[in-house]
Amino acid sequence: MKKRKELPVDFRSGLPVLELTGNRRVTVEGSAGILKYESELVRLNTSSMVISFCGRGLTLRCISATSVVVEGYITNIDFMT
Numbered sequence: 318m319k320k321r322k323e324l325p326v327d328f329r330s331g332l333p334v335l336e337l338t339g340n341r342r343v344t345v346e347g348s349a350g351i352l353k354y355e356s357e358l359v360r361l362n363t364s365s366m367v368i369s370f371c372g373r374g375l376t377l378r379c380i381s382a383t384s385v386v387v388e389g390y391i392t393n394i395d396f397m398t
Contacts, residue, residue: 333363340391342378343370348385351377359387369395 333347345361345368352367353360354377359370375389 331365333365333368335368335394340372342386342388343391343394344384344386346384348383351380351385356389361385365398367397369393369397371395 331347333345336344336346345363347363348361349364350362351359352362353369356375357371357373359375359377361368361370370387370391371393372389372391375387375391377385378388379386
């Protein structure tokens with residue numbers, strides 16, 4: 318079995334880090350707050366941009382001081398700087 322090669326991430330850049338699991342789950346590291354939360358739209362603030370997730374049945378599964386997990390059927394991701 319091959320080991321997955323990890324890519325280096327520069328967390329000092331101030332950019333958020335997104336980890337996608339298909340189009341059903343996304344983990345956002347570097348979140349600074351939730352701007353909008355509806356079943357078809359989740360909008361998150363980060364230090365460098367606003368990220369919007371559109372879809373159906375969107376829920377927030379885990380929220381911490383710097384990360385958010387969005388689950389549901391994600392159809393679109395927008396980055397607004």
